[in-house]
Amino acid sequence: MIETYYAGAYWGVRKESPEECGRRAEVMFNALSTVAPDFSRWLKSGRSRKEALNRPIETDRASLTKMFRRGKDRLFDELGFRIDGWNGASDDEASSFLLSVGMYSERNTNVCVFWLPSPALDGREGPNSQRVLTAEVLSGLVRAMAVAWEPEWAIATSHSHRALIPEPHPERLWGWVTYYSDRVGRVPPLPAPVRMERVEDKGTLLVLTPERFTASNPEHVALADRVRVLLDRAGVLGPPSP
Template sequence: MKEDDLIETYYAGAYWGARKESPEECGQRAEAMFTALRTVAPDFAHWLKQGRSRREALQRPIETDRATLAKMFRRGKDRVFEELGFRISGWNGASDDEASSFLISAGIHSEERIVNACVFDLPSQGLDGKEGPNAQRVLTANVLSGLVRAMAVGWEPEWAIATSRAHRELIPRPRPTRLWGWVTYYSDQVGRVPPLPAPVRMERVEDKGTLLVLTPERFTASNPEHVALAHRVGELLDRAGLLGPPLP
């Protein structure tokens, strides 16, 4: 493995199919998620609108009450196709590789294969390979479990994940409809999660679904034991029908 491959970046995302919702309904869901996130990590407590410069953006805080968020969704409406829903985005004001940001596409009810999604880019190592305090704090099983849980409670997605992009690239193509990784959530509507081998931790998310954590330590694609565990778990999830058919 090349040295550059050791610099892994991480993301979190929740995904669901066509669901027609108003800006007010999207605002209510987003409020529930952001409210839950305030207790997960300080990185997720305050958000800013994006601007033409960092200085401008720092003067544009996002109020995460449902009324304000509904206005943001309304302004983020697709101007041509109503069925393509709404889009909003923001970031937490940290600099460069230490920042977290989000992009939400919701209210989509197109007959085409376009999914609704709530995706967070997470802090990572810098180009020098060093990791700042934000990445050290956020890239833990407990924090990412809290992030995925907040998305699951707020958006009620079919599935959600927080993992390494490098591991995602190791999944053979054609990839299944639903992926799996370090922290994964599956709605009960998708199916029931089967028993999984240690050290995988499983916990319920209210009456909505099941959250899985593959390892208590940071999951990396450069660790053969982690990759082998993920492969075994993927086989069991696939056998249980949770991954769905291959993408075209």
């Protein structure tokens, strides 16, 4: 089974200006540039790959603010701003992102999502997926999102593991690398080999396994389920979604 991976940060109503979103995005991109070379250069979308390769995203605050202004929802102010980009790598080796932020509609969630490089359909891995799909790099990615956007929670895991979580989903999920803000509750002690790290004075980062976490590994799934029970008892996951 070929597993694909993503990372995302999520938070509720937060009305913010393009300038504030630009400031937060600058913090995130500056941090990401030190995490892995895959996250040090970003490009705008284009009508063709050739066009997109000549459309770099400048990650300073002023340039990002302009992008957010252009990405404003034209009909509803409460839907905030939306920008996206990718890193120019080819096919499955690419990383891309979407920022949908500054929203203050009760019906929507602010999100920062990254789609990560993945093995090819024949199972072979390129250098990008080998480099990015590690506990160290994904911890750095989740930490950068947490510091910049101050979300309620954030996660980096495989789509296959997420598919194992039964409906209705709780308000907050869990996976290979997960962050919970102190605002949603205190993370309880967790069993080895789970690693717990503080993220400044904001929250707690969890890493389930030092090796790559996969939904095809029964031991990994069992560990994740034990962690889920403890997080649920502590109230960190919240009630099921309606």
